[in-house]
Each structure stands twice: as structure tokens, then as C-alpha cells.
Amino acid sequence: MTSDLPKAPKSSEITPESVYFNRRTFMKAGLFAASVAATAGVYRQLNRLPRATKETARLAGLDSAPVVDASLSPDTVRAFHSDETPTPYQSITHYNNFYEFSTDKDGVAGAVGDFSTSDWKIVVDGMVSKPTTFDLDDIRKVARPEERIYRFRCVETWSMVVPWAGYSLRKLLDRVQPLSGAKYVAFTTLFDPSRMPGQKSDVLDWPYVEGLRIDEAMHPLTLLTTGLYGRELPAQDGAPVRLIVPWKYGFKGIKSIVKISLVADEPPTSWNRYAPDEYGFYANVNPNHPHPRWSQATEQRLGESGRRETLMFNGYGEQVAGLYKGMDLDKFF
Numbered sequence: 001m002t003s004d005l006p007k008a009p010k011s012s013e014i015t016p017e018s019v020y021f022n023r024r025t026f027m028k029a030g031l032f033a034a035s036v037a038a039t040a041g042v043y044r045q046l047n048r049l050p051r052a053t054k055e056t057a058r059l060a061g062l063d064s065a066p067v068v069d070a071s072l073s074p075d076t077v078r079a080f081h082s083d084e085t086p087t088p089y090q091s092i093t094h095y096n097n098f099y100e101f102s103t104d105k106d107g108v109a110g111a112v113g114d115f116s117t118s119d120w121k122i123v124v125d126g127m128v129s130k131p132t133t134f135d136l137d138d139i140r141k142v143a144r145p146e147e148r149i150y151r152f153r154c155v156e157t158w159s160m161v162v163p164w165a166g167y168s169l170r171k172l173l174d175r176v177q178p179l180s181g182a183k184y185v186a187f188t189t190l191f192d193p194s195r196m197p198g199q200k201s202d203v204l205d206w207p208y209v210e211g212l213r214i215d216e217a218m219h220p221l222t223l224l225t226t227g228l229y230g231r232e233l234p235a236q237d238g239a240p241v242r243l244i245v246p247w248k249y250g251f252k253g254i255k256s257i258v259k260i261s262l263v264a265d266e267p268p269t270s271w272n273r274y275a276p277d278e279y280g281f282y283a284n285v286n287p288n289h290p291h292p293r294w295s296q297a298t299e300q301r302l303g304e305s306g307r308r309e310t311l312m313f314n315g316y317g318e319q320v321a322g323l324y325k326g327m328d329l330d331k332f333f
């Protein structure tokens with residue numbers, strides 16, 4: 001994000017999967033793609049029902065498939081699963097932005113070493129009735145993880161499709177009972193330069209911080225993310241717990257979270273503090289609002305050769321546009 005132009009994906013990223021993967025990985029990916037295709041088909045069927053229920057999923061033979069929250073509208077359920085082909089695991093885990101470890105996207109996976117998440121705690125505090133410190137077991141017990149296949153769009157114009165696992169952040173926030181004065185949610189990444197060597201440099205002000213308005217944080221699409229491709233989240237993608245907000249640029253997806261605070265005022269965010277004219281608090285994906293140094297009209301999907309048109313709200317407008325009624329989306333970048 002500090003370079004003059006968005007860095008192009010490496011050539012390995014635009015090589016067809018079949019060449020890029022070794023045979024074993026490729027076979028696994030093929031199996032996964034088949035199961036995703038089958039699951040997507042069933043989801044399309046579920047979407048025709050007025051209410052998708054767990055029972056419907058069970059009858060459809062989806063016992064081990066993602067749980068569908070019956071309280072959600074069919075539109076929201078549809079938004080949970082893009083039926084686009086997921087980006088290969090290898091690419092998602094070897095082309096990263098995680099400045100706590102490296103500013104080189106191809107170098108993060110190699111730099112995480114044996115980063116350990118044992119004894120991890122997440123403090124949820126601020127304007128809540130029940131401030132709580134969760135360990136990872138507590139986090140897992142809040143709700144069963146669902147698989148969410150989301151488009152992911154980085155502000156640097158590369159994009160991917162990712163099968164994340166997790167549950168709506170709302171479920172965790174409900175546990176601590178936000179008070180009516182809480183208007184925003186502030187997130188903080190671990191600060192420990194001995195384990196995150198990038199924090200010894202001053203490339204950003206540490207720790208990395210992010211924020212959402214409370215209604216954005218409570219939106220069912222906003223995912224407290226603990227997994228990727230049905231496995232635990234690898235360190236380079238933000239283990240053990242990160243945020244994913246699929247209609248916003250990727251930098252809102254703060255990694256390795258240790259603190260979530262409910263607050264009254266708009267909290268500072270790392271990239272906005274670094275360059276306020278380039279990275280806004282809202283950061284909704286918007287093809288009509290160019291970054292001061294490059295267009296946002298198109299994007300480079302990892303693994304593809306041509307560029308695609310970028311979609312307003314990254315294609316999630318039907319679900320989230322209502323959150324911004326009356327706001328000038330260009331002004332509130």
C-alpha cells in the first residue's frame with residue numbers, strides 16, 4: 001500500500017491452477033471445487049424457499065455443510081455464498097498483506113515462522129453491560145462456524161474469492177450487551193514485536209487498529225473469522241481471529257484481534273492515520289471513486305489474466321446499500 005502503484009500479482013498468480021499446483025494439491029483443490037459447486041447448487045435451491053432452515057439443509061444431505069441461520073432473509077442467505085470459483089488455497093495463503101510480519105506480499109507466509117496463538121485472549125469491553133475476556137474456546141462456543149464464500153477486494157485492485165469460516169460478529173457482540181450510547185466498534189491487533197517482527201519498524205503506528213459503525217458491525221455479513229478452506233486460519237491470514245467485511249476494501253479486515261471495544265465516537269484506523277486522503281474510515285468498495293493514485297474501476301482477480309469490472313459494494317449492494325442511505329458515498333470514502 002506504500003508503493004506508487006498497486007503491485008501486480010506475481011506470474012505464479014496468473015498461471016492456470018493446473019500448472020501452478022503440484023498434482024496432490026491440485027487433486028485436493030478439484031475435490032473442493034466439486035463440493036463447492038454441489039453446495040452452491042443446493043444453496044440456490046434453498047434460496048427459492050421463503051426461509052432456509054437447518055432442517056432443510058439436513059434433508060438435502062448437507063449435514064456437514066455450513067449452518068444456515070433461519071432468522072436471515074433469503075437475500076442475505078444468498079449473499080453468504082458466492083458461486084464463483086474460490087481462489088486456490090495456495091494463492092490466498094502466499095499473497096498477503098500483514099505488515100506486522102513483512103511488507104512483501106510474497107514474504108508474509110515465510111515470515112510468520114512458528115507464530116503461536118496458544119493462550120490467546122480477546123477482550124470485549126467499552127460501552128457494554130457485560131465486558132468479557134474470551135479465550136479461544138469461549139470464542140468457539142459462541143456459535144458454530146459457518147462457511148462463507150465471499151468476494152475479497154483489496155484497495156490495491158487485486159481480488160479473490162475466499163471460503164472463510166466463522167460467524168457473524170453480531171453473535172459475539174450480543175453476548176456483551178452493547179449499551180445504547182455505543183455507536184462504533186474499535187478493533188485492535190496484538191502488539192508484540194518479539195512475535196511480530198514487522199512491529200520493530202515504524203512503517204505503521206502500532207498496533208494496527210480498525211473500526212466500524214455499530215450498524216455495520218451488527219450486519220449479518222460482517223464475519224468474525226476463524227477459518228479458511230475448512231481449516232484453522234493460518235498465521236499469515238490473521239490467526240487466530242480476524243474480521244472480514246466483504247463490501248469494504250480488504251484493509252478493514254483487521255487480523256489477529258486482541259481487543260474489541262464499543263465506543264461513542266468514530267475510532268482511529270491505521271491506514272486512515274497513515275494517509276487520510278487515500279484511505280477513508282468507510283472504505284466501501286466503489287468503482288466510481290478512484291484512489292488518488294489509481295483507478296478503482298477494475299480489478300485483477302488472482303489466477304485470471306484479464307481484468308474484471310469492480311462492483312459497487314463489491315457486489316453486496318442489495319444487502320448493505322441501505323446502511324448508507326442519504327450519505328454522499330464519495331465524500332465518505
Ligand code: MTE
Nearest residue numbers: 096097098099189208237250251253254255
Ligand atoms: N491486519 C493487520 N493487523 N495488519 C495488516 O497489515 N493488512 C490489511 C488487512 N488486515 C493488515 C491487516 C490489508 S491491507 C489487507 S488487503 C488484508 O488484511 C489482506 O488479507 P490477506 O493477507 O488474508 O489477503
